[in-house]
Amino acid sequence: MASRGRCGGAPARDDEPRRDERAEQQAPAPQGPVLPPPPPVDYGVFMQGLVQAMQTQAHTQAALQAQLEAQNCLDGAYEWCIAGNS
Template identity: 90%
Template sequence: MASRGRRGGAPAREDEPRRDEWAEQQAPTPQGPVLPPPPPVDYGVFMQGLVQAMQTQAHTQAALQAQLEAQICLDDAYERCTAGKS
């Protein structure tokens, strides 16, 4: 059984990675400054803010829908009032 030679003449073990495989497994060195870890998150406060944002969005959407329906109603009324008056 022929195996790939290594320095010193010792054959590579099958469970030992080759040099090029080992280099691929190494993580690259980070560039730039190393930042501290982010502060811990208070998920209770996060969820309260998320619920509040969703409620605000729902209220805004309802108000815009009502405004649109009122505008359509006014446009229809205007068209009825001005129909045939040219």
């Protein structure tokens, strides 16, 4: 009858740590202070902030686009303005 042991069929000795115990011993200790878990997230407030940020970005982008088009017209790009790109 075959014995259930390590790779050559030899049983593990009592004074040898098992493979899983050695892996736990080799794990590095955490560095620095242990921080508490973060507070729970209110996803409704998070989504409101996200929507507000996206609206602000769209407004800013539209204002910058209008400013660029106005500057192009002032700089003498009349064909571009007359073509309906303003």
